[in-house]
Amino acid sequence: MPHLTPKLLLGASALLLSVTCAHAAEYEWTFQASETAGEPSFKVKQEWAERIGTMTDGRVQIELLPINAVVGPTETLQAVSSGILQGHMTDPSYFSGQNPAFGMLGNLVGAWNDPYDFLEFMKQGGGEELYNELSEPYGSHLIGAATFPLESVPSTVPIESLEDFEGLKIRAPQGMVYNIFERIGATPVNLPGSEVYTGLEKGVIDAADSTVLSNNDAQGLHAFAPYPLYPGFHSMPMIAVSINKDIWDGLPEELQTTLETAFDAMAYDLIARLKEQDIETLAKLRENPDVHPFDLPAEERKKFRQAAEQEWKEWAGRNEMTQKVYDAATSFLEARGQL
Numbered sequence: 001m002p003h004l005t006p007k008l009l010l011g012a013s014a015l016l017l018s019v020t021c022a023h024a025a026e027y028e029w030t031f032q033a034s035e036t037a038g039e040p041s042f043k044v045k046q047e048w049a050e051r052i053g054t055m056t057d058g059r060v061q062i063e064l065l066p067i068n069a070v071v072g073p074t075e076t077l078q079a080v081s082s083g084i085l086q087g088h089m090t091d092p093s094y095f096s097g098q099n100p101a102f103g104m105l106g107n108l109v110g111a112w113n114d115p116y117d118f119l120e121f122m123k124q125g126g127g128e129e130l131y132n133e134l135s136e137p138y139g140s141h142l143i144g145a146a147t148f149p150l151e152s153v154p155s156t157v158p159i160e161s162l163e164d165f166e167g168l169k170i171r172a173p174q175g176m177v178y179n180i181f182e183r184i185g186a187t188p189v190n191l192p193g194s195e196v197y198t199g200l201e202k203g204v205i206d207a208a209d210s211t212v213l214s215n216n217d218a219q220g221l222h223a224f225a226p227y228p229l230y231p232g233f234h235s236m237p238m239i240a241v242s243i244n245k246d247i248w249d250g251l252p253e254e255l256q257t258t259l260e261t262a263f264d265a266m267a268y269d270l271i272a273r274l275k276e277q278d279i280e281t282l283a284k285l286r287e288n289p290d291v292h293p294f295d296l297p298a299e300e301r302k303k304f305r306q307a308a309e310q311e312w313k314e315w316a317g318r319n320e321m322t323q324k325v326y327d328a329a330t331s332f333l334e335a336r337g338q339l
Contacts, residue, residue: 025053025061027251029086029243032076034094036194037066039215040277041148041270045089048266055258064089073192074174080244081139087243089146092131096175101134101321103175107237108329110180110308113338115147115271118236123264125332131240134321141248144263146239149275151232154216154225155207156200160294162303171196171208177235180311181209184304200224209235214277217285226291230282233301234308241266309339 031049035042049064071079076088077095092106105127112118121127122145131142159165165186172178172188181188189205199205201224210216213230222228241263285291316326333339
């Protein structure tokens, strides 16, 4: 190895600094997600946030933080608008208190038999345009929509029919899913996802509307809730990948296109990877004598769908945007023979 003189070392350091500066990010953003750092879905999102750096040749760097890292889950919309966060990847149902249309677009409970149907509605059926019509006055622009595979319901007691929801204390976020659980006789409790573990452990809730089977298992929920309903029948929340509107409007078109392409790819990758993990988790749980997965029969699912449709109609009349969401979604479902 040749001997490096101080002069050569100084030159090498200058070259390294020059290369580093040449690749310094033009845009450095902080996004917040709606999961804890240990959940599989958070890790997938984090991988894609980091991949943006490679796809933009280092021009964009996104740091993705878990739920509650900067603000509470109901506060991210305002945080993005004000610039406290530059973006978020979260369920819009958290913002139902600001406009009920966020709840309808965020989780039209019981509507989607398959996550790919939801993505088709958002990308081809006018859903993304409706969401931006709703969210841009709040200073937030939707880059892309994602969702989860069919969710499960971790429960401390067996649920074999809709009658078993009568009086059940079930965690549900603010919005439509909360109202539909009320409609079928349950007693919903509004808790953020980060408090589901403690709520089940301490008996504050009996069951939870809480993400996918593999996420629930990774959090240890089945130690307290050994009767998971899977596959889910109720909830398939949207993940709004959104950014501050002023930032978006100021981006070059090629970066906008790259971000849209990347997060569209993330949406399909997230479903495929979580579905695979759910299948592996289900096989593991079936070998555990202390855990008893259960799938509601088709006739019970139909009853839930009928209750959900009644709630959709009630929400549709709340304002102009909720009516637009109802009309677009039901037209989409009717055209495909799903309503």
